[in-house]
Amino acid sequence: MIEGPLRKMRTELNEPIDYYMTFPSVFVRVNDLIGKSISLIHTGFSCMSCGIDQPIFRQGFCKSCFFEMPSAGDWVMRPELSQAHLDIEDRDLSYEKKVQLQPHIVYLAVSSGLKVGVTRKTQVPTRWIDQGAHQTIPIVEVPNRYLAGITEVALKVHYSDKTNWRQMLTQTPEPIDLIAERERALSYLPDEVKDYASSALQEKTLSLQFPLQSPPPSVTSVNLVKAKQFTGTLVGIKGQYLIFSDHKVMNVRGHEGVCVSLSAA
Ligand SMILES: [Zn+2]
Structure with a gap:
């Protein structure tokens, strides 16, 4: 059993692409789980900034961090709003200079x-x-x-x-x-x-070549926070999605900050 908050999967550009899930105590090569039954149980939350166990609002952050973190400013999603090159601060100029310039x-x-x-x-x-x-x-x-x-x-x-x-x-x-x-x-x-x-x-x-033999004909998305738990056979990975045998898909990035216990058999 693996426990911890979900993070965006790490990747390595190979043929096919290699995917890794990182947990506090372990590093899982997700490609190795293809063909296996995976169970995920929702156990709580951990904001990627403050670590608080409160529902995730957006991008892995609790609501207050989302509105305060310099890494969640409007210029992130809308790069044309960037102003660090003019020395103009949005939330934290030194952070914005580092990222924008x-x-x-x-x-x-x-x-x-x-x-x-x-x-x-x-x-x-x-x-x-x-x-x-x-x-x-x-x-x-x-x-x-x-x-x-x-x-x-x-x-x-x-x-x-x-x-x-x-x-x-x-x-x-x-x-x-x-x-x-x-x-x-x-x-x-x-x-x-x-x-x-x-x-x-x-x-x-x-x-780019993804570890997915054939695309599912249709997809239904899994929201682990609503479902509380999910079990499915992993058939492939594409983008930040885990793809399961019954056309269920789970966006791992969309679950950043959601704590789970994960087991595979
Ligand atoms: Zn927070």
């Missing part, structure tokens, strides 16, 4: 369909794996989060910026010529970013 990548990914996204360069390829992307290509590399954000806003006119998780889990998308698509995307760059147009041209298309 570093190389960011604007990319195209094929997850549920073709989409545009932004990530810190250090989060490549983690971000792509977490989205369940089959193919990805960087469009530009820029020196801060604001420039990445305004690029994404300009590209959102032409590309989706969302992943439809149901579609991502139930379909294997047709390959897309991302080199050609990047050419098109580069023509939409905002003026402030045009100087960076050649910053990622040496980057090639990356293809």
Whole structure:
């Protein structure tokens, strides 16, 4: 029996991708659990910031931490609101400078369909794996989060910026010529970013392979907080989802801060 709060699964870019669950006392290679029956029991909560046993509000944080933590500011989900490059504080300027003033990548990914996204360069390829992307290509590399954000806003006119998780889990998308698509995307760059147009041209298309033999025809999502417990045979992993034999799926990232006891047989 393994006990502790769920965290986003760690990953390693192999063929297929390797997934790990980290608990206070143990590190579990989730790929090894494929084919096994897994039981999860909800035992409480542990906010990822303060550790309090109160319901998780969003992103693994209790309600008060979510509204106070510098890592949960609006600029996280909306990079174009970043202002550290202007020395303007949102919640904690030194934290915001550390996170925002570093190389960011604007990319195209094929997850549920073709989409545009932004990530810190250090989060490549983690971000792509977490989205369940089959193919990805960087469009530009820029020196801060604001420039990445305004690029994404300009590209959102032409590309989706969302992943439809149901579609991502139930379909294997047709390959897309991302080199050609990047050419098109580069023509939409905002003026402030045009100087960076050649910053990622040496980057090639990356293809990702998930440990999932065949996608389920439909999916029903498991909410462990509501269900209190769940048992199912693991058949695969994609994005941050565990996929079970009866088309049940569980978003591990969506359960960050939820304490469980886990057993596998
Ligand atoms: Zn908290």
